[in-house]
Amino acid sequence: MSLDEFFVTGDPLIFASQIAIGLTMVGLIALITYLKRWKWLWSEWFTTVDHKKIGIMYILSGVLMFFRGGVDGLLMKAQTSRPELGLLDAQHYDEIFTTHGVIMILFMAMPMLIGIMNVVVPLQIGARDVAFPKLNAFSFWIFFAGAMLFNLSFVIGGSPDAGWTSYFPLAGKEFTPGVGNNYYALSLQIAGIGTLATGINFVVTIIKMRAPGLSWMKLPIFTWSTFITSIIIVAAFPILTIALLYMTLDRLFGTHFFTVAAGGDPMLWLNLFWLWGHPEVYIVVLPAFGMFSEVIATFARKNLYGYKSMVYAVAGIAFLSMLVWVHHFYTMGNSAAVNSIFSLTTMMIAIPTGVKIFNWLFTLRKGRIEFSTAMLWSLAFIPCFTIGGVTGVMLAMAAADYQYHNTMFLVAHFHYVLIPGVVFAVFAALYYWWPKMFGFKLNEKIGKWHFWLFVIGFNMTFMPMFFVGLDGMSRRMYTYAESTGWGAWLGFSAVGSLVMAAGFAALCYNIYWSFRYASRDVGNDPWNARTLEWATASPAPHYNFAVVPEVETLDDFWYKKKKGKTGLKKADLKPVHMPSNSWTPIVLAAAFGLVGFFLVFEWFPLAIISAIGIVVGLVANTFDYDDGYHIPVEELEEEEREWRGDLQ
């Protein structure tokens, strides 16, 4: 393989990015070296097992990936803004819609949500950390290795171009010979290991590490949704593992899982992909529901209406999520019975989801609503998401789906589900829990700019897609004729995407502004909130709670505040046991990343040598009997005095 096959060449856009990426890397390394921050990075972040820091790293990666995926989206919008534009050629357009989809779902939505779960859930249940802190660090680093591997395809070897669903036979070696789809198979496989580990971690954490008295029906709703999400992760991700294994074997080792001529079945890929892929939708949307519920209850100053029905609705959605996968391929030629049954199960999902919508509305009813930025996101979510949901019921009808299938109508539908359902939730959560992470609020005024620009831009971008879709425009078309008459709609849509991008820029500016100028004096409970995470300092100390709180009711902290029982008795302080930092997670993840990279190029000897790194890491791990350390009472006392003033 010659060098110009290795690096992607010939496209000025990519060439410019290659130079930009190179310069940024050199710049970053120089800056860190100049500031003498390597040791600090290694000991405070790279080897950390603290769930809050891991959460922050997840969120940071998510923001970076949002930028990358967003630029892909903008490029697509620019290319289709006028008929027969030549900004991107068909191949480049294919690559961009593929990476846009994969990045937004797996490398943006997932880390954002898992990051927020990491920061919030242990605090909400009064735990010192997650059940397996070292595994948690491994989850993050292996996700990061997968994400970096996927992004590398952009400059080295070429990006995958068979769509984020990578259907066979198109995604097979015969029709897509380059290394792009190898990147898809291997980077998703690597990142998937981390997600599965996170799922197991949170299931055990929430079962075993709840504060005394915090019984199941007193759990904050975000913790509930995280618990059920984690169960779906454990149920669904192994299916993706196998589907990707088949893809890897077909592409790298010449097997015939998906080749019709040799007895394979390309529809098996669709079946397995969506057996994972549909639950995946709920994996990203259920935690978001939990976030909105917390924000709405806090800023309406009321208990969440119908708490128990909310829990049952989440559980119901989780169960149904495993029974609807065929609605993604009604047109594959299934029997009428299959399509009918899956139509029914799909429409049934609207019932628990409807329950949730009404719960939120009734929580707002007669509440003393405070229109904070976090609350605005939650309020905008309800109507926007309902549009997404209702068009989903339209798509659920198998007979009608033959018309909508693979049109822009579908694209508009799932953007109306995922952007309000996930992105709005992540923004709400960032504004809401930011003080818990960093000890200051994001600026509310810039936040409102962020909100209005993004929400207006979002509707401008995606609403026209419903109409061009109904008019027959299929998805993934890199250009169209002027006679179609879609130019005006898509031009408007492209302007909307710029407005949305301006909204995202406002968020970035907000983060910068608030880091520099925001008041650091926000106290532990800046929103007058209801759940346990607000009972400790902001930012939360590394041990979370000096004394593990006892819980009596739902929204316990709210009632304790009313009774003035949030103080801390000095006599209750005992040494706190903490897990030690570890180098194994990052080293193991790096080894996995290397193996993945060499497999992409089918350099098997190098892959085997790197795999030895994995073995060494695992062996080191099993011989590691580190028991952690204890924080002495004096240190706890000092840290607690700093924010509480006097102890009782």
Next chain:
Amino acid sequence: MTSHTTPLEYQSEQTQMNILGFWVFLGAEIVLFSTLFASYFVLEHNTAGGPAGQDIFILKDVLIETFILLTSSFTSGLAIHSMRNHDKKGLLIWMIVTLLLGAGFLYMEINEFIHYVHEGATIQTSGFTAAFFTLLGTHGAHVTFGIIWISLLLVQLVRRGITVKTSSKLFIASLYWHFLDVVWIFIFTFVYLKGMVM
């Protein structure tokens, strides 16, 4: 939870969580293997002119493999029984027997695969062979991993004796080993017997 009637491996909060976490992981493993089975059932008749199951499977060899694995599951159970009686020597011996049986199983399975390749059934032959070898190979890879893992745990056992930590690790490893036996029972029934009879 530290009463003297509780087995050692459950005596710390962390080891309780480790054991629970491993059960959750086994749930994921069930999904993983059922996906492999589902694909196998979909592809098993698609031999594309290559050999089918009944052309290549040999009942005698498969039965021996089955008995070896069933016995190893039994001996790993005996190992945990010894562990709970604080019998380090018994634990060590039964675990080593388990490992030897595991290695014997692997030896037979590799020979079986070589035989299939000679019969013209490689992983690249057809949809059927791809699904077959991947299902069997995933199980075999699990057995291989288990043998290495348990060997490393035995080193720790020799060095540290039966403690809360070593006992929980060995208990978890035994769960893993029993689980592989369960998977094999389904392979034996739904791949071999079904393939030879249907």
Next chain:
Amino acid sequence: MSAKNHGFPWNLLVGFILSIALTLLAVFVAFYTDFSSHVILWVIGVMALFQAIIQLFMFMHVTEGKEGIINVVNMVNSIILALIIVFGSIWVLTSGHASLH
């Protein structure tokens, strides 16, 4: 469940003998009876499930520990998922007019 059960591990032995017997019985049913292949499949399938349950309860002590009930629920849930995946995939991929058979 007790830490000191010096006694002979009867449940292990019974489980072992049962699993050997069930294996042999499955071979017998498969090769030496005249049932239709459909019936054979069901019979040996049920026996495999029975063996799995023996392993779970007699060898793996699924009900033991504080989380015994959770473990059982987890296993039942996983088995339901397995059935959905296996029967769902077969149904979806072999019943339609685009099926390869």
